[in-house]
Amino acid sequence: MIKIYLAEDQTMLNSALKMILELEPDFTVVGTATDGEQACTEIKNLQPDVVILDIEMPKQSGLVVAQTIRQQDLPIKIVILTTFARSNYFQTAIKARVNGYLLKDSPSDSLISAIRSIMQGNVVFDPQLVAGVLHEVDNPLSKRELEVLQALEKTATTKELATQLYLSEGTIRNYISAILSKTGTSSRLDAVNLAHQKGWL
Known part of the structure; x- marks a missing residue:
């Protein structure tokens, strides 16, 4: 029997997930929580086999709970189940050595099969998140350069850009030069188009 613990701050979703999981003959939900502090304790x-954690919860986030489990060296599999397809959340979860990261709009069958796969020693990550991280790894631009590039889509002149970003025109020109050099493009429009194709913007 696979013992599962659920931590989800939406009470209705918590109850629904519990019902769905307990329909499986080899699953039992040993506890639920609506905040991260309660979940940690x-x-x-309870020492479950698997914990399913939402990220944004009161008192402590699911990512903090995951980090605590790893710090305490508990032999527990961790699954993040969230609405947020944010690469920074995903990368934090990876650093916490989670075993799975799934989105809430996935079918319930995906969660069930993921739990079984994870219990067999596999990791299961949503493909959308993996693709997003790969795009970022490929991204040579700094955060500030991306801001300049994003502003370039809506603003034609260097002067307007400088005003909008509270920078000097010389600094803006330097950023644009660096962007063109790093992306290997010859115009602002080409740089913007490339950034969209790569998923950087």
Whole structure:
């Protein structure tokens, strides 16, 4: 029997997930929480096989709970289940050595099969998130350069850009030169188009 603990701050979703998971003959939900602090305490006491964590919860986020489980060296599989397809959340989860990261709009069958796969020693990550991280790894531009590039889509002149971003025109020109050099493009429009194709913007 696979013992599962659920931490989800939406009570209705928590109850629905519990019902769905307990329809499986080899699953049992040993506890639920609606905030991260409660989850941390109960997970340590209950020692489930798998915890399913939402990210944005009161008191402590699911990512903090995951980090705590790893710091305490508990032999527990961790699955993040969230609405947020944000690469920064995903990368934080990877650093916390989670075993799965799924989005809430995935079918319930995906979660069930993911749990079984994870219990067999596999990791299961939503393909959309993996693709997003790969795009970022390929991205040679700094955060500030991306801001300039984004502003370039709506603003034609260097002067307007400088005003909008509170920078001097010389600084803007330097940023644009660096963007063209790093992307290997010959015009602002080409740089913007390339950034969209690569998923950087």
